[in-house]
Amino acid sequence: MPGEFDLIARHFRPLAGEGALDLGDDAAVFAPPPGRALVAAADAMVAGVHFLPDDPPGTIGRKLLRVNLSDLAAMGAAPLGYLMTTAFPKGTPDGWVAEFAAGLAADQREFGIVLLGGDTVSTPGPLTLSLTVLGTVAPGAALRRAGALPGDDVWVSGTIGDGALGLRVLRGALPADPAGHLAERYRLPRPRLALGAALAGLAHAAMDVSDGLAQDLGHLCRAGGCGAVLDSAALPLSAAAAAALAADPALLPLLLTGGDDYELLFAAPPGARGAVLAAAAGTGIPATRIGRFRAGPALATVLGKDGAELPLPRGGWSHF
Amino acid sequence: MPGEFDLIARHFRPLAGEGALDLGDDAAVFAPPPGRALVAAADAMVAGVHFLPDDPPGTIGRKLLRVNLSDLAAMGAAPLGYLMTTAFPKGTPDGWVAEFAAGLAADQREFGIVLLGGDTVSTPGPLTLSLTVLGTVAPGAALRRAGALPGDDVWVSGTIGDGALGLRVLRGALPADPAGHLAERYRLPRPRLALGAALAGLAHAAMDVSDGLAQDLGHLCRAGGCGAVLDSAALPLSAAAAAALAADPALLPLLLTGGDDYELLFAAPPGARGAVLAAAAGTGIPATRIGRFRAGPALATVLGKDGAELPLPRGGWSHF
Incomplete structure (x- = not known):
């Protein structure tokens, strides 16, 4: 493996932007854009914990970047x-680092961001x-x-459960979907930056779904001091996730708690439904109403297809 | 060990500042101070590589914070x-995390900085x-x-070699100094923020010494497109380092290349000597002239006490 300075010069310097x-x-050193507030977030990932050691090197840095971009989207x-x-x-082979950096370069172009x-x-440990x-x-x-009000709709962007199913596929615990959609969703989250920006002034509260939909809805409840009911029959599913669920209905709790979704979960008043759908259409990022905030204890309740409360095995994904 | 959310709430939330x-x-989310450019740096540390696994928990976070603050000082x-x-x-025991956070809290007060x-x-690997x-x-x-000019003085702040000697002491390879100065310098760098700020407009070029004085002087040479001669007899040494060197003169190359100094290394024209010394006196941070930049190849040459070039065993500390 080449030395630190050589590695930086060859693989990371080409990613460096102005400043x-x-x-x-x-x-x-850079001048902040005038008239704007700054937003900052940080995330860490460990091989074998947050990604699979044999994930393609080109996706690993991108996943970390996208997880962070998803935090920006949520704000x-x-x-x-x-x-x-x-x-x-x-x-670590030099070629591995080259692929890793090439993935970042592709995402820098896609998301208009530079390495600073x-x-x-x-x-001596894992990557x-x-x-x-x-x-x-x-x-x-x-x-x-914070900001969800009783009566607000619960909305979520995109589709839920793909990442958690993708991890199962990659671990061999689920049959692969032929198009590779699920694994791709696990490896490459899709930060919903355009939708997040369009929701400013429209949503009462928002966050990104990283720890599992049910647990993260609980976070919105606690921050807003209200409860929420989530209708699992309304969950937006990809074709691959819908097929997996049809084959094994017992996967539903995994979809609700598995994490790795990186979709936007947000609260908006019923009067904003048209505006939310217009924002979704305008950004090309679907948004689906999946429930309602309500007065009461700050708990998220999930209803099954029969309308009864669905017991969930755990509150979500904690990194401990 | 408590869960992630509980740990953050109890140990890290008290460190959080406005924004x-x-x-x-x-x-x-925070408003950048108006009329100022932003400066950003990042460093990583791995147990057993950048600090000793049995270092006191209260010093480990502080070391990382101070290493980063030293980068700010250098700018x-x-x-x-x-x-x-x-x-x-x-x-990791909860008490360990509590001590770790308490160390950060102390440094936040000392350096006027907050967790964002x-x-x-x-x-599964090391901390x-x-x-x-x-x-x-x-x-x-x-x-x-970049900016050093032939004829500029080479200056360095504080004392050199304490950190490298401190690591040897902690590893049992050197007798401890009675006051514990060397180990303390290894564990707790002293970012020279006040001196760095006072050098703006005075120094032609600056960096902090992290990889070893000789190697880092080489960085200033390459960035400036000139050479430098460093007089090892002029090295500012702490009493503990001077005693160690007197006991074993063969330690000199370690002092010059060992790293972990986190002092400021800078170039200033001879006409600025008085102003540099005034800045040092005003901030209470000593500054010592240790050599001269010169025209020629972008190399740092170190002279021994006899005035002959001192061969150095390696160019400094690379993390690979």
Whole structure:
């Protein structure tokens, strides 16, 4: 494996944007866009915990970047740049790092974001990555987790459960869907930046679904001081997820609690239904009403197809 | 070990500053100080690589924070906030995390910085930390690595070699100094923020010494397109380091290449000597002239006490 400086120069310097000073200084320096508030989030991923060690190298950095971008989307923010630290196991092949960086380059183009800085170290443990994303939002316009009101609709973007099913497929616990949709959704989340931005001023509260839909709806409930009822029959499913569920209805709790969705979960008043659907249509990102916030204890209740409360085996995915 | 959410609530939420939204949202939101450029740096640390697994928990987070603050100091920037991701080995005791967080709290008070966000995950590997620091600097005033001119003095702040000697002491390879100065310097770098800020407009080029003085001086040479001669007899040494060197003169190359100094290394014209010393006196951070930049190949040459070039066993500390 090449040395730290050589590796940075060959693989990461080409990702550096304005302000990164070619990764040759002690820090990045840049002027924040005038008149905007700054938004910052950080996430870490560990091989074998947050991604599979044999995932394609080109998807691993992208997953981390997209998980962070999903946090920006949940705040209605626009991406600006990122800093990344990488702890590579000794002996990581140079070609692996090249593929890893090529994936990031593709996503930088897709999401209009640049590398601002970081650090590259070695570890005797598993590959461990950390990424801090910076973005901007109009002052006062950030979407927050708090704000859902009784009577608001519960909305979710895209489809739910694909990531959790994809992980099962990749582990051999579920038959693969022929098109590879589920595995692809596990490996490459789709940050809903355009929809998040369009929801500013429209949604009362928002977050991204990372720990499982049921648990994350519970977060919105606690932040808003109200309850929610989720109708599992209304869950938006991809064709692949719907087929998996039809083949094994016992998968429903996994879809609701499995995590790795990175969809937007948000509250909006019934009067905004038309505007939400217009925002969805305008951004090409579907939005589906899946329930209602209600007065009462700050709990998310999930109803099964029979209208009775669905018992869920656990509250979601905790990293411990 | 408690769950991720409980751990964040009890140990990290008390560190959260304005803009962090109590760590309860998907991202931090804050207004950048008007009229300032933003500065951002990120560093990672792995147990057994960048710190000793049995270092006191209260020093480990502080070391990472200070290493990052040292990057801000090298740019002449003032600290604003930080985001931190922690990958804890399963079974990390709650008391360990409490001490870790208490150390960060002490440093937040000392350096006037707050936690803005982050992520807490578990790892089957060693404790792995990553921190992104954000700061500000007057537009155009950031110190850069490029800019040293032939004829400029080479300056360094504080004392050199303590960190490298401290690591040897902690590993039992050197007798301990009675006051524990060397080990303390290894565990708790002293970011030279006040001096860095005072050098803006005075120094032609600057960086912090993290990889070893000789190697880092080589970085300033390459960035400036000139050479440098360093007089090892002029090295500023602590009493403990001077005693260690007197007992074993063969330690000199370690002092020059060992790293973990986190002092400022900078270039300033001879006409600025008085101003540099005044900045040092005004901030209480010593600065010592240790050599001269010169025309020629972009190499740092170190002279021994006899005035002959001192051969150095390696170019510094690379993390691979």
